[in-house]
Amino acid sequence: MSLLEVNHLRTEFETGGNWQEAVSDISFDLAGGEALGLVGESGCGKSTVAFSLMRLLPGNARLAGGRIGFDGKDLADIGEDEMRRMRGGRIGMMFQNPMTALDPAFRIGSQIGETLQTHLDVDRKEARRMALELLRSVAIPAAEERLDAYPHELSGGMRQRAALAIAIACRPRLLIADEPTTALDVTIQAQILRLIRTLLIEERGAGVLLITHDLGVVAHTCDRVAIMYAGEIVETGTVASVFANPLHPYTQALLEAAPNARTPRGSLATIPGRVPALGMRPSGCRFRGRCAFERPDCADPSGPPRVRLDKHREVACVLHAA
Amino acid sequence: MTSTVRRLLLLLPTLFGVSIVVFLLLRLIPGDPAQVIMxxxxxxxxxxxITRDLGLDLPLHEQYVRWLGALFSGDFGRDYRSNVPVTQLLATRLPVTLELTLLSLLLALIVAVPLGVRAAVHPNGIADKAASVLGLIGISIxxxxxxxxxxxxxxxxxGMFPSSGFVPFSDGIFANLRAFALPALTLATGLSAVLVRVxxxxxxxxxxxxFVRFLKxxxxxxxxxxxxxxLRNASVPIITVIGMQFGYLLGGAVIVEQVFDLPGVGSLIVTATMERNYPVVQAGMLVVALLFILVNLGTDLLYAWLNPRLRGGAR
Structure with a gap:
């Protein structure tokens, strides 16, 4: 049974008095003990998906439809108090920028302890003891001293470890990590990703939704991947199958554009054009205009067919319609 | 805490500067104390x-050195008119001004901070509109x-409050607060306007x-x-403004004490200036300056407590 089951999620933003869809009809699921990578360019709506799941959308955005099945409940439907207990309790979240995610005026230990005391029935002393334990579990050296440190006294990597400690403090079943390593050095990146896998997936069988634009991070960390383009998921599958055999022209272009050690110098591929802005998205397939394989039937206003190839593999493209 | 000691030591040169300015400014005003007395x-x-008695026939620098020397031995001089020691005058007047300014500050904080917070949390809501109105009216009046x-x-x-006059604390806290209600409200309005905006x-x-999103x-x-x-993170600018506005409060107290006939330092200085009562004006101004400096020192210390990044020295 899936831990998280998102069906037909739609999120809208208000721009100039009109509500426009930033996330259109997104469906995916995530099992316990599994990491799903949600990948796409800036502006494709991947972070909006994360904040929709947490119901932490900014004031000019709203959930317009869909179901977010988690823990036998529909997160899109439960009351705010119940949702608040989910946040930080059953669902942990990490943000992109560790430099700004922690409150600069409070000690690390108190910021971890506060989460514990919000969700668990523990006193201050016990919360502090648990916070120390958590700092050790995210491999922060001299954890005891760090407990009384302020965020500005820690490096970016240390802060992201502390943020991870907060996110996992109440042993969540699901971690939503929004670009958790984008702001970090490559070596630190690998350490944080390793920690996420070990602490959540291997030790606790929790689910991880990793939002990133970095295909290398996905290959390194995730079991499955969902590729997003202009507010839609265009292809999903196991990391191995998608990377070995990308089916959607966008996925193919994305993989070609990703540099790796074998890319010859100066020959990095790019995708022509740019991601269409909200309200400027073409009808039919949204990759129209940038796609090398475009055909007349791509413009069909009902959109591209969703072709399911196996248990995990699905692609939304006319090229693969039976 | 060495920075605190350093700040406290800096207090002396600052007060020294204030004493020179006050001393010279007073002597720039036309008018002769002896003439006023006689x-x-x-x-x-x-x-x-009389001029000889008061030592006003001496060269300016000698007058200044005499005054300063006496100050160091705790002698603030005597009121030219009543011959009462200035320290004694200040001892009765200062508490009135302090109570007035502190009550005003308290009143302004109680009104402005919650209103400002609500206005920020619900932009364009009722509190936000009330805050704009208070901000506009309070600054304009x-x-x-x-x-x-x-x-x-x-x-x-x-007939809810007395129109003027002072009731000492010893006559009961209620009567005392009743007498301060209107003056404090008057003084608090302008400060609230600034505070609510900040x-x-x-x-x-x-x-x-x-980090607010992370907290959510x-x-x-x-x-x-x-x-x-x-609030903790927003308090640094709020406290900065309070520190700066404390000067405004002390200045406003002068006017409010006149309007409500309160025997504070403000009205003391005004009267003494009219009479060219040098020792009273000098001592009064020095005390007011000291108050202002101490309040700003206090805000600086609060900063460090509120914002760990501003804490000096090694941990």
């Missing part, structure tokens, strides 16, 4: 005698006019920061996020 009975011989208006409404028409903008700025993602109740985290 009034219509003045004779050239009498004036010369002059103290003396508001004081007179409040007396007209609450004292002469409604609070609103500071809280709005903090609310837009990343931790599942903290909105009340805890605002009271514990947002």
């Amino acid at each position: 009034g219509l009975r003045a004779t050239p011989e009498g004036l010369a005698a 002059p103290d003396f006019w508001l004081g007179i208006l409040l007396v007209l409404v609450f004292s002469l028409t409604l 609070t609103r903008s500071a809280v709005t700025e903090v609310l837009s920061r990343d 993602a931790k599942g903290l109740p909105p009340r805890a996020i605002i009271n514990r985290h947002v």
